Amino acid sequence: MRAVYAIVLVLAFAALVTDHLTSPSSGRAKSPEDFPGACAPCGAPCPSAKK
Amino acid sequence: MTDITLGTTGAAGAAPRFDWPFLAAAVAATVLLIALVLLDGQPASAALLVFGFGLGAVFLKAEFSFTAAWRRFLVHGEAGGLLAGLLVIAIAAVVIVPTAALLPGYGGAIAPLGPSLIIGACVFGVGMQLANGCGSGTLYTAGGGSGRMLITLACFIVGSVVGSLHLPAFLALGGIDPILAADYLGSWGGLAATLASLAVAAAIVVGVARRKGSAFQPRRALVIGGILVGLLSIAVFLAGGHPWSVTFGFTVWGAKIAGALGFDFSQAEFWQWAGPKRALGDSILSDTSSLTDLGMIFGAMAAAAATRPFARTAWPPAKSLLAATIGGLLMGWGARIGFGCNIGAFVGGVASGSLHGWIWLGAAFVGSYAGITLRPWFGLSRD
Numbered sequence: 001m002r003a004v005y006a007i008v009l010v011l012a013f014a015a016l017v018t019d020h021l022t023s024p025s026s027g028r029a030k031s032p033e034d035f036p037g038a039c040a041p042c043g044a045p046c047p048s049a050k051k
Numbered sequence: 052m053t054d055i056t057l058g059t060t061g062a063a064g065a066a067p068r069f070d071w072p073f074l075a076a077a078v079a080a081t082v083l084l085i086a087l088v089l090l091d092g093q094p095a096s097a098a099l100l101v102f103g104f105g106l107g108a109v110f111l112k113a114e115f116s117f118t119a120a121w122r123r124f125l126v127h128g129e130a131g132g133l134l135a136g137l138l139v140i141a142i143a144a145v146v147i148v149p150t151a152a153l154l155p156g157y158g159g160a161i162a163p164l165g166p167s168l169i170i171g172a173c174v175f176g177v178g179m180q181l182a183n184g185c186g187s188g189t190l191y192t193a194g195g196g197s198g199r200m201l202i203t204l205a206c207f208i209v210g211s212v213v214g215s216l217h218l219p220a221f222l223a224l225g226g227i228d229p230i231l232a233a234d235y236l237g238s239w240g241g242l243a244a245t246l247a248s249l250a251v252a253a254a255i256v257v258g259v260a261r262r263k264g265s266a267f268q269p270r271r272a273l274v275i276g277g278i279l280v281g282l283l284s285i286a287v288f289l290a291g292g293h294p295w296s297v298t299f300g301f302t303v304w305g306a307k308i309a310g311a312l313g314f315d316f317s318q319a320e321f322w323q324w325a326g327p328k329r330a331l332g333d334s335i336l337s338d339t340s341s342l343t344d345l346g347m348i349f350g351a352m353a354a355a356a357a358t359r360p361f362a363r364t365a366w367p368p369a370k371s372l373l374a375a376t377i378g379g380l381l382m383g384w385g386a387r388i389g390f391g392c393n394i395g396a397f398v399g400g401v402a403s404g405s406l407h408g409w410i411w412l413g414a415a416f417v418g419s420y421a422g423i424t425l426r427p428w429f430g431l432s433r434d
Binding site for chain 2: 001002004005006008009013015016017019020023024025027028029030031032033034035036037038039040041042043044045046047048
């Protein structure tokens with residue numbers, strides 16, 4: 001189990017850093033709720049907006 | 052959250068042993084992530100990583116567990132764990148309800164009320180009992196060295212991506228807009244109503260425990276842990292602008308992995324909404340829930356490795372791993388359909404004065420009861 005953890009940790013961290021270095025990252029960290037029309041933590045619209 | 056034993060070795064009472072490689076890795080990884088976001092000039096992101104780290108350490112050391120607390124209440128009527136959870140919400144609500152109502156740039160956790168919320172929460176409840184941990188519980192136990200929960204985390208991620216593809220269809224079933232206490236009663240009236248609702252819930256829980264002749268006083272560690280988690284929840288809210296949430300980060304991680312493997316999300320409605328679209332395109336470190344999730348994993352890892360050899364236990368039986376797999380998938384799917392987990396939907400929702408938090412709790416309780424009845428099929432105790 002310990003070896004599995006070490007491998008997962010290294011691979012996941014490498015993927016994370018690669019993603020960060022190859023993706024836009026300027027600006028404050030955001031939640032989907034920060035965007036106009038969001039009605040849930042995932043950014044789903046309100047039922048009233050879909051009618 | 053979970054009651055999984057994370058594993059110890061050595062004689063009882065022996066002096067704690069540091070596991071230097073994993074302790075150093077957890078601390079170094081956190082420091083590096085903090086450095087990366089500070090290079091982008093984002094101190095709030097660094098704060099979210101730090102607060103997540105604290106949450107991971109506190110959850111692990113206090114063994115804070117919604118999943119086990121719910122099971123003990125449903126099976127035996129024991130109320131201590133549930134009351135500790137309500138304490139967390141009460142502490143967080145004191146800041147979140149008025150701040151979200153009064154200060155620009157801050158908002159509460161809200162969600163539509165309808166079939167999607169109820170179905171998702173119910174499915175999540177089944178999953179959390181099979182997996183033996185909810186969203187935050189999966190994070191801190193996986194980070195703390197439980198290989199079983201590492202599998203749950205992977206399946207949680209897969210399930211949440213599938214859920215993201217199904218959510219628009221469930222939203223089409225109908226529903227009504229979020230109902231926030233502060234919208235009807237004002238900021239302070241909303242806070243009073245939220246605290247009153249928590250007091251009523253606590254009274255009901257204690258009443259059930261007394262009728263069953265069960266204990267209802269939380270352990271001292273749970274009270275201290277609950278206070279710390281409540282304060283850290285406030286810190287996350289102030290740094291991120293919204294209540295602490297866990298599962299959206301999993302969905303983003305899964306979608307990024309799927310995208311790297313060639314999956315095209317351009318036709319998926321969920322990923323065309325502004326928030327998810329931005330999260331999928333930007334760095335993971337630009338997503339608030341991912342920041343606290345990562346901090347929590349490394350915080351739990353550091354806390355575990357600081358006191359005992361890390362991840363030295365044997366893998367559990369195959370049936371238990373199957374339950375971890377199914378539980379993770381159900382939780383992931385349910386969290387996306389039901390707008391979050393115990394943290395984002397229940398703790399965050401109720402602490403924001405949003406009615407959906409209580410509805411989520413009721414539906415997840417029903418699912419948990421079903422999940423508890425299924426546990427023996429997988430060689431798991433109902434206790």
